[in-house]
Amino acid sequence: MSLRDDVNRFPFWYHRIELPGGVVTPGSSPIDAAAYKVPADLSGKRVLDVGAWDGYWSFEALKRGASQVVAIDDFSDRLGLLKEGDRRAWATFDFCRDALGYDATRCQRTEMSVYDVSEKQLGRFDVVFFFGTLYHLRHPLLALERLAAVTDDLLCIETAILDDYSVYRGGLGKGYGGSEVVMEFYVGKEYGDNDTNWWVPNLNCLTRMTVAAGFPYVTGWKLKNHPTQLPDCRGFSQGRRRPEPTAASQSH
Numbered sequence: 001m002s003l004r005d006d007v008n009r010f011p012f013w014y015h016r017i018e019l020p021g022g023v024v025t026p027g028s029s030p031i032d033a034a035a036y037k038v039p040a041d042l043s044g045k046r047v048l049d050v051g052a053w054d055g056y057w058s059f060e061a062l063k064r065g066a067s068q069v070v071a072i073d074d075f076s077d078r079l080g081l082l083k084e085g086d087r088r089a090w091a092t093f094d095f096c097r098d099a100l101g102y103d104a105t106r107c108q109r110t111e112m113s114v115y116d117v118s119e120k121q122l123g124r125f126d127v128v129f130f131f132g133t134l135y136h137l138r139h140p141l142l143a144l145e146r147l148a149a150v151t152d153d154l155l156c157i158e159t160a161i162l163d164d165y166s167v168y169r170g171g172l173g174k175g176y177g178g179s180e181v182v183m184e185f186y187v188g189k190e191y192g193d194n195d196t197n198w199w200v201p202n203l204n205c206l207t208r209m210t211v212a213a214g215f216p217y218v219t220g221w222k223l224k225n226h227p228t229q230l231p232d233c234r235g236f237s238q239g240r241r242r243p244e245p246t247a248a249s250q251s252h
Contacts, residue, residue: 215239
């Protein structure tokens, strides 16, 4: 059986991951990997990947030189279930890790809630990825504080945002932009017909939450300036403990 046949044995893929021999898993995320602005060089960095799912960003960190990646995910929200009700858990992650040739020491993974992240449990990290997860949480600021407590340098966040879409204002093109600081709460399937979506901030709120979690140097940006569909209504925030080094300072 070929690698491509093995990929097709899995009924669902979230990430689009390039495997050996030109085989690519049939996921839809990331929409635009470059838009995440993850540092091109992660040499020697210890990285935490929260909500790792199939593992795209875990493997990407290793490709960029990370010394070790720890991937965590929590399958209790049912997003990781197969249609017949069995837990998919780490099956696709493990499959890709094996195909890419990464060992389980350098590329670790464990089922864990973001609320349980601690230095005692996992140690400390230079860089933390927190992609596609914040809006699925009941307590998003608490989660950011848990991650801040183990982050020495850089926290990278990607999430749904309200700047161009609001459930309560009328949908696409009816969001909260500019100077407003807003987060919407959903108790059911109001956002994206998905009852695991709880909170969505606008970009201004997201960056302020990043500051509140303990990162004084924050930048934020949108995936697209004029999105035409809900999946493109995404935003990013990067929080640093110290100012980002300039090209001039790195040359000395």
